[in-house]
Amino acid sequence: MPNLAHITRQLKEKSVGTVLTEELLSTHSTWKIGGPADIFVLPAQPQGLSDTLQMAREYALPVVIIGGGSNLLFDDEGVRGIVIKIDVGLSHIEIDDNRIRVGAGVWVPCLARAAGKAGLTGLEHIIGIPGTFGGLLFMNGGSQRKSISECVQKVRVIDRRGRQQEFSKQECHFTYRKSVFQQTDFIILGADIECQPGDSGLIRQEMLAILRSRSEKFPRKLPNCGSVFVSDPAMYDSFGPPGKIIEDCNFKGAAVGDAEVSRHHANFIVNTGRATSAQVMELIGRIRWKVYERTNCWLRCEVRYVPPGGEVKQLHTFL
Numbered sequence: 001m002p003n004l005a006h007i008t009r010q011l012k013e014k015s016v017g018t019v020l021t022e023e024l025l026s027t028h029s030t031w032k033i034g035g036p037a038d039i040f041v042l043p044a045q046p047q048g049l050s051d052t053l054q055m056a057r058e059y060a061l062p063v064v065i066i067g068g069g070s071n072l073l074f075d076d077e078g079v080r081g082i083v084i085k086i087d088v089g090l091s092h093i094e095i096d097d098n099r100i101r102v103g104a105g106v107w108v109p110c111l112a113r114a115a116g117k118a119g120l121t122g123l124e125h126i127i128g129i130p131g132t133f134g135g136l137l138f139m140n141g142g143s144q145r146k147s148i149s150e151c152v153q154k155v156r157v158i159d160r161r162g163r164q165q166e167f168s169k170q171e172c173h174f175t176y177r178k179s180v181f182q183q184t185d186f187i188i189l190g191a192d193i194e195c196q197p198g199d200s201g202l203i204r205q206e207m208l209a210i211l212r213s214r215s216e217k218f219p220r221k222l223p224n225c226g227s228v229f230v231s232d233p234a235m236y237d238s239f240g241p242p243g244k245i246i247e248d249c250n251f252k253g254a255a256v257g258d259a260e261v262s263r264h265h266a267n268f269i270v271n272t273g274r275a276t277s278a279q280v281m282e283l284i285g286r287i288r289w290k291v292y293e294r295t296n297c298w299l300r301c302e303v304r305y306v307p308p309g310g311e312v313k314q315l316h317t318f319l
């Protein structure tokens, strides 16, 4: 077992950014669930990220990359390795005509607002998504039946050896809530996106309407992780969206400990107090079985699970 105090000291000497030990991951999760990370780094700049990756390689430590933690279930045991949170150290927004160069650490609603202020349309649908731009690209997230990939021109990444490269839009293999980055271990540094000229006033009105509609549809107060299950076109045609299928199976309000299927929207699981990762997983497992019995189809998770060993994957693959 490498000497964590020694590694932490070395990271601090290299000025990689903020370096913390035993940082509770629940404070970096919109579900408010998760134990401590041995080492937690917030890189101050891309070089800080490269240096942290190099150190992890030297000591063979697992690395977990996170953004806003809005699509992740961290284990109650935390992570035995280094968690790197990409945020303000990579948070540039440069607007040039219709093009925007965006850093992976930019907060998604800030990007939507900056584009709107500059009179650029195309990003209104992301106004209510509580994550970073890197997380959004990784997930190919979006709303209003849109995805961020529609605006993407190219994506800049760094590999675990610190080498940078660019991916064209085609090379990103974007499909519904999927990108090539889910199958690789590249770290997204940022991207160039292209929008269309629009009227700032109308864009603002559209964003306010989207926010109003989201606050009516989704649970607002209790910690959650957005949609737990991804919508599947074949299931949708026969049975409807995941929220309706789960509601039809009478799961609204069903709970395991403090993990509860939202009474507001059945595709959300809320933390009503001190929910644990084990309780959330148990509840997800029960939902999947019941839905399978009823429809003969397995629901797939949009949410990803972070085990103590750090190998992050869609949650259902661990059940």
Ligand SMILES: Cc1cc2nc3c(=O)[nH]c(=O)nc-3n(C[C@H](O)[C@H](O)[C@H](O)COP(=O)(O)OP(=O)(O)OC[C@H]3O[C@@H](n4cnc5c(N)ncnc54)[C@H](O)[C@@H]3O)c2cc1C
Pocket (backbone or CB within 6 Å): 030, 064, 065, 066, 067, 068, 069, 070, 071, 072, 086, 104, 128, 129, 130, 131, 132, 133, 134, 135, 136, 137, 138, 139, 140, 141, 142, 143, 181, 186, 187, 188, 189, 218, 224, 225, 226, 227, 304, 312
């Ligand atoms: C209330 C609520 C509403 C939501 N609504 C929506 C919605 O309308 N549409 C939607 O698509 N999603 C929605 N989500 C889910 C979530 O916000 C998105 O998936 C978001 O894009 C995740 O970004 P993040 O920065 O939080 O990523 P995280 O949750 O931190 O990470 C998600 C995955 O991305 C990887 N990752 C993060 N950053 C990088 C990086 N720079 N390089 C490489 N990999 C990286 C992580 O390893 C992880 O596997 C919602 C969530 C909540 C809590």
